[in-house]
Amino acid sequence: MVTSDQILLVPLLPFLAFVVNILAGRWLKDRAAWLSIATSSAACGIALPVCWAVFQGAHFAHQGTWLMLGSTPLRFGYLMDPLSATLLFMVTVVGTLIQIYAAGYMHGDPRYSRFFAYVSLFMFAMLTLVISDNYLLFFMSWEIMGLCSYLLIGFYFEKLSAANASLKAFLTTRVGDVGFLLGFLTLFAALGTLNFSEMNTLLAGAHKTHFVLNTGLLATAALFIFCGTIGKSAQFPLHVWLPDAMEGPTPVSALIHAATMVAAGVFLVARSFTLFMAVPNILPVVTAIGTITAFMAAFIALTQNDIKRVLAYSTISQLGYMVTALGLSGLGAGTFHLITHAFFKALLFLGAGSVIHGTHVQDIREMGGLFKKMPHTAVTFIIASLALAGIPPLSGFWSKDEILLAAFGSGHFLVYGVLLLTAFMTAFYMFRLIFLTFFGAARNPGVHAHESPALMTVPLWCLATGSVLIGIPGSPFMHHWFQTFIAQMAHYPEYDPSAFVMACSIAVAVLGIALAGIMYLRQKHWAAAVAKTFPSFYRLSFNKFYFDEFYFAYVVKPFQSLGRALFRFDETVIDGTVNNAGRATLFVSAVKQWIDTYIVDGAVNFMGTAVYFFNSIVKRIQTGILQNYLLIVFVSVLAFLFFELKF
Amino acid sequence: MIILPLPHILIFSLLLFAIGIYGALVRRNIIGILISIELMLNAANINLIAFSKYTSLAPETGQIFALFVIAIAATAAAVGLAIVLALYRVRKTVQADEVHLLKW
Numbered sequence: 072m073v074t075s076d077q078i079l080l081v082p083l084l085p086f087l088a089f090v091v092n093i094l095a096g097r098w099l100k101d102r103a104a105w106l107s108i109a110t111s112s113a114a115c116g117i118a119l120p121v122c123w124a125v126f127q128g129a130h131f132a133h134q135g136t137w138l139m140l141g142s143t144p145l146r147f148g149y150l151m152d153p154l155s156a157t158l159l160f161m162v163t164v165v166g167t168l169i170q171i172y173a174a175g176y177m178h179g180d181p182r183y184s185r186f187f188a189y190v191s192l193f194m195f196a197m198l199t200l201v202i203s204d205n206y207l208l209f210f211m212s213w214e215i216m217g218l219c220s221y222l223l224i225g226f227y228f229e230k231l232s233a234a235n236a237s238l239k240a241f242l243t244t245r246v247g248d249v250g251f252l253l254g255f256l257t258l259f260a261a262l263g264t265l266n267f268s269e270m271n272t273l274l275a276g277a278h279k280t281h282f283v284l285n286t287g288l289l290a291t292a293a294l295f296i297f298c299g300t301i302g303k304s305a306q307f308p309l310h311v312w313l314p315d316a317m318e319g320p321t322p323v324s325a326l327i328h329a330a331t332m333v334a335a336g337v338f339l340v341a342r343s344f345t346l347f348m349a350v351p352n353i354l355p356v357v358t359a360i361g362t363i364t365a366f367m368a369a370f371i372a373l374t375q376n377d378i379k380r381v382l383a384y385s386t387i388s389q390l391g392y393m394v395t396a397l398g399l400s401g402l403g404a405g406t407f408h409l410i411t412h413a414f415f416k417a418l419l420f421l422g423a424g425s426v427i428h429g430t431h432v433q434d435i436r437e438m439g440g441l442f443k444k445m446p447h448t449a450v451t452f453i454i455a456s457l458a459l460a461g462i463p464p465l466s467g468f469w470s471k472d473e474i475l476l477a478a479f480g481s482g483h484f485l486v487y488g489v490l491l492l493t494a495f496m497t498a499f500y501m502f503r504l505i506f507l508t509f510f511g512a513a514r515n516p517g518v519h520a521h522e523s524p525a526l527m528t529v530p531l532w533c534l535a536t537g538s539v540l541i542g543i544p545g546s547p548f549m550h551h552w553f554q555t556f557i558a559q560m561a562h563y564p565e566y567d568p569s570a571f572v573m574a575c576s577i578a579v580a581v582l583g584i585a586l587a588g589i590m591y592l593r594q595k596h597w598a599a600a601v602a603k604t605f606p607s608f609y610r611l612s613f614n615k616f617y618f619d620e621f622y623f624a625y626v627v628k629p630f631q632s633l634g635r636a637l638f639r640f641d642e643t644v645i646d647g648t649v650n651n652a653g654r655a656t657l658f659v660s661a662v663k664q665w666i667d668t669y670i671v672d673g674a675v676n677f678m679g680t681a682v683y684f685f686n687s688i689v690k691r692i693q694t695g696i697l698q699n700y701l702l703i704v705f706v707s708v709l710a711f712l713f714f715e716l717k718f
Numbered sequence: 719m720i721i722l723p724l725p726h727i728l729i730f731s732l733l734l735f736a737i738g739i740y741g742a743l744v745r746r747n748i749i750g751i752l753i754s755i756e757l758m759l760n761a762a763n764i765n766l767i768a769f770s771k772y773t774s775l776a777p778e779t780g781q782i783f784a785l786f787v788i789a790i791a792a793t794a795a796a797v798g799l800a801i802v803l804a805l806y807r808v809r810k811t812v813q814a815d816e817v818h819l820l821k822w
Contacts, residue, residue, distance in 0.1 A: 695821025697751070697814045698743055705739060 078131065078149055078202060081118045081159070084110040085194035092191060096184025103184035104174035107191045111170050114198065115163035125156035126556065132204060132268065143263065150204030150267060153556050154341055157406060158201040158334075161413050164537070165330045166194050168530040172421050173322035175526030176428055186226060186320065193219035197331050201338070206255035206265040209342070213251070213303070216332045217244055223327060224319040236315035243312035247302015251339070254295025258346070261288040267342055271561075274349045290350040296343055297357060304336025304390045307364040311618050313387055317379040321424030324379060329386050329420050330413040337393040337409050344402050344561050358398030358486060365391030366489050367616060369496040373503070374602075374612040377433050378423045381504050385459065386416055388493060395490065396474040399481050400563040403554035404473035407545045411466035414541050415458040418534035422452035425523040425531065426508060435507045437515040444520040447528040449509045451535040456505055458538045460498035461580045466542030468576070473545065473554070475576055480566030491579055498583025506591040727768040735761035746813045748805070752798045759791045 088110040092103045099106065121131070134148030151159075170190060177186050196215035203209045225237030259265055261284070262273050274284070300306065305313035316328045327333070340347065340357065347353050365388045372384035389412050396405035425448040426441065427433055442449040458467035471494060478487040522528070545553035547568060554565065590597045602609040614620070692703070734757055741754030763784040770780020806812055 693821050695818030697748075697817075702743055705743065 076133065077117050078121055078151060081114045081121075081163070081202065082195050082198035084114045084117075085191040085198065088191035089188050089195060092184050092188035096188055099184050101178075101183065103187045104170070104177070107187040107194075108167065108170045108174060110191065111163070111167040111194055114194070115167050118159050118163045118198075121151060122156045122160040125151050125153060134204065134266075145207065146205065146266065147208050148204045148266075149202040151202065153559050154338075154406065155201050157410060157553075157557070158338055159198070161410050162194075162197050162201055162331050165413050165417050165534070166197070166326060168533050169322050169326045169330070169417060169421065170194075172325075172424070172527050172530040173320070175524050176322050176424055177320060182226070186223075189219055189222050189226075190323070190326065193223070193327060193332070197335070200335055204267055206258065206267075209339070210251060210255065213299070213335065213339075214248065216327070216335065217241065217248065217303075220244070220316070220327050220332060223323040224316045226319055226323065230318065233318040236312075236318040240312040240316045243309050244302040247298045247300070247309055247336075250295045250298025250302070251300075254292050254297075254299065257288060257292035257295060261285050261292060270343075271345045274345045284349070286350055289346065290353055293343065293346050293350050293353045294356070296339065296346070297353070297360075300336035300339050300394065301360065302336070303339070304333050304394065305364075305387045306336070306360050306391065306394060307367055308618070310364060310368065310387050311615075311622060314380050314383040314615070317377070317383050321379065321420060321427060324383070325417045325420030325424065328383065330417040333386060333390055334393075334409050334413060337390060337397065337405060340394065340397045341402060341406055341409075344397070344563075347397070348400065348561065348563065354398050354400065356398075358395055358483065361391045361394030361396075361398050362486050362489050363391070364388070365395060365493045367391075369493045369500065370612050371615045372500040373496060374609060376436055378426065378435050378438075378504065378508065379420070379433060381435075381500060382416070382419050382423055385419075385497065385500065388497065389416065389459070392471065392474050392490065392493070395486065396477055399474075399477040399483060399486070401474060401477035402561055402563050403545075403557040403565070404470065404477050406557050407473055407553055408470035411458070411470040411538070411541050411545075414534055415455040415465075415467055415538040418451060418455040418531060418538055419459065421527070421531055421534065422448050422455065425527055426452075426520075428523050428527070429520045430518045432515065432518055435504060437518060438508045438513075439511045439515075440509070440513040441520050442509040445509075445522045447522060447531060451528075451531040452509070453505060454535045455538050456501040458542075460501055460584060461494055461576050462584075463573075463577065464539075464542070464546065466538055466540070468580075469542035469546045472573055472576055476566050476569060476572050479569065479572050481564065491575060494576055495579040495583045498580040499587045502584045502587035503591055506587060510592060724768060724772045727764065731761045731764040731768070734758075734764065746815055748802050748812050748814050748817075749799070751814060752795060752802070755798075756791060756795060759787060763787050 085107070088107045091106060092099065096103050125131070129151075131151035132148060134146040136144045137147040138145050170187070173186070173190065177183055180186060193216060196212040196219060200209055200212035200216065203212060221237045221241040224240050225234050227233045228237070255265060258270070262270055264270055264273065302309045313328060313333065317324055319328070347357065368384045368387035368391060372381050372388065375381045375384060389408070393405045393408050393412070396408060426438070426445065429445055429448070430438060430441070432438065454465070458465035461468045461471045463469075475487060475490055475494070478484075478490055543549055544556075545551060558565070590601075611617075692699075738754045738757030738759075738761060741757065742751050745751050745754060766780045766784045766787070770777045770783075774780060802812055805817060809817060811817065
């Protein structure tokens with residue numbers, strides 16, 4: 072039986088691996104990977120029984136007072152409810168598999184142990200975030216994840232583009248993080264607690280007790296908290312960092328920028344779900360942002376040529392799906408898609424990493440015909456793509472269908488239409504990627520592809536199995552067990568499965584795959600023809616809606632000129648003041664030195680000289696001859712006597 | 719009994735003092751200087767006794783004074799001779815003008 076405090080070991084074990092790897096990595100060398108993997112597996116081994124117990128209906132929570140804010144205690148603790156158990160299951164399993172893969176992928180890297188130290192630190196932060204029971208601890212681990220993301224994107228910091236990408240990711244997410252910080256502080260002002268359970272109790276029981284909710288303040292808090300999601304989950308308009316984050320090693324892209332950290336933003340909304348439900352007018356904002364993101368990213372992904380960038384935009388698009396689901400009050404649907412997406416998107420990234428490992432190129436125009444040379448990679452990649460495209464009975468179908476159902480069932484037909492179009496584009500760009508990479512003829516004869524070692528293909532197959540099966544708990548085969556399980560968390564509307572919605576989503580997926588097949592396998596001139604027919608659409612997609620250019624012109628440039636202006640102010644006014652103060656001091660001290668030398672010292676020396684001068688005259692009478700003195704005395708006495716007698 | 723008048727005694731003591739001061743100023747031998755100083759002291763003693771005999775109501779006061787002067791003169795001579803001896807041991811001389819270390 073599980074004792075609840077064991078759960079604390081889950082984040083602490085990877086932290087131990089981080090400490091050992093960062094301090095002793097130089098001596099551990101290749102063993103660093105095994106340490107990280109061992110601690111991660113151990114964490115997994117501890118977490119899975121706990122998750123299992125929660126799946127059975129158990130509920131763990133424990134708190135300890137961390138500090139007192141005046142009379143309000145600030146408590147830290149862990150909370151194991153359906154939501155965190157689901158995430159804990161996903162993070163430990165996917166994280167461990169990715170680390171095993173990374174041991175093969177990163178082999179021979181000069182900073183091998185450093186890589187695993189960072190990954191272990193990330194695992195520590197992510198697991199803490201998942202089991203934390205309050206916003207403050209959540210935020211702390213959130214920030215550690217941001218740090219790890221920065222460190223790992225810039226892992227090849229010798230490359231200027233990687234260094235810039237890490238900076239961009241860090242600064243862009245920082246915008247959202249500041250919002251998140253303000254958000255939970257506002258929430259603390261409104262409710263007086265940062266604890267998730269207490270917040271839920273207060274919000275749910277507000278109509279029963281006499282606790283008056285400040286709706287305006289709560290809405291502000293929710294909006295600010297959503298800023299954190301926009302930053303971390305790369306939602307419109309702060310999505311620009313995620314494609315650039317692909318500069319990092321591919322396992323990092325899989326772990327942090329596909330499966331776990333970017334999903335933390337969605338998890339944040341899910342955690343704050345009662346808050347978002349309690350205030351009016353915030354869910355439409357969430358829906359709008361999510362839908363725009365989903366569509367826009369999918370549209371951009373249509374024309375990208377870097378294998379990892381396509382997947383990055385796909386990730387943004389799928390995160391948009393999850394946010395949309397939460398915006399439509401679909402807590403179950405959003406969480407479900409989060410889990411399934413984590414499996415198949417991690418698999419896609421690892422597959423892409425395997426392709427890059429085998430060919431040493433990232434541009435899909437240089438690939439082609441890799442199926443025969445890399446069969447394991449190709450098959451698992453296709454399984455993941457089918458799951459992402461939404462082909463039943465793979466996992467992606469069930470979760471995406473839940474989201475489409477939520478849009479359809481709640482009557483948001485515009486949202487439904489956009490999401491359906493996005494699903495079509497998703498199927499299209501994924502299979503464009505597959506057909507260009509694995510089928511057709513090899514386009515670059517200089518590429519000599521080879522299959523990756525077993526250390527990398529075994530995790531691929533594990534994740535492929537997961538991608539196939541993980542959707543089953545939410546499917547009609549298990550009577551939507553997962554949705555019922557998550558529904559313990561909060562009350563939200565649920566919709567009956569609709570055959571029409573299912574049929575539509577299967578249809579668009581098949582249509583997208585077929586169109587991609589025709590355009591990239593049979594009628595190869597079509598792609599260029601389409602681009603020529605709709606040049607403005609093509610340019611918009613290829614140039615990513617000019618977001619980077621826009622931000623560069625209207626955010627980066629003004630900040631740079633502001634920085635330059637401040638620098639000039641600093642240089643002229645502040646430095647000038649300091650320098651002039653220095654110069655004035657120098658002048659004053661020169662004057663003082665002159666006074667000291669010529670007046671003070673002069674007076675003292677003059678006294679000495681005068682004394683010396685008079686002395687040289689007076690000392691002549693001191694002859695040392697006894698009788699001279701006697702004579703002087705005698706003469707003096709005579710003189711006195713003479714004067715005495717005379718007067 | 720012949721009583722010497724006061725001026726005679728004073729002239730005598732003056733002569734004695736003059737001899738003493740002359741000796742003290744011109745003699746080179748330190749012992750001679752000491753002897754000359756004794757002469758001057760004795761001239762002063764004669765004066766004291768003479769004045770006490772001729773003018774004072776209580777003649778004893780001057781005599782007691784003279785006795786004190788004699789005692790002190792003896793000690794002065796003793797100390798002076800000791801210094802001369804010590805000087806002689808170091809410098810092998812008792813000539814005053816040859817010993818002029820304590821000058822500027």
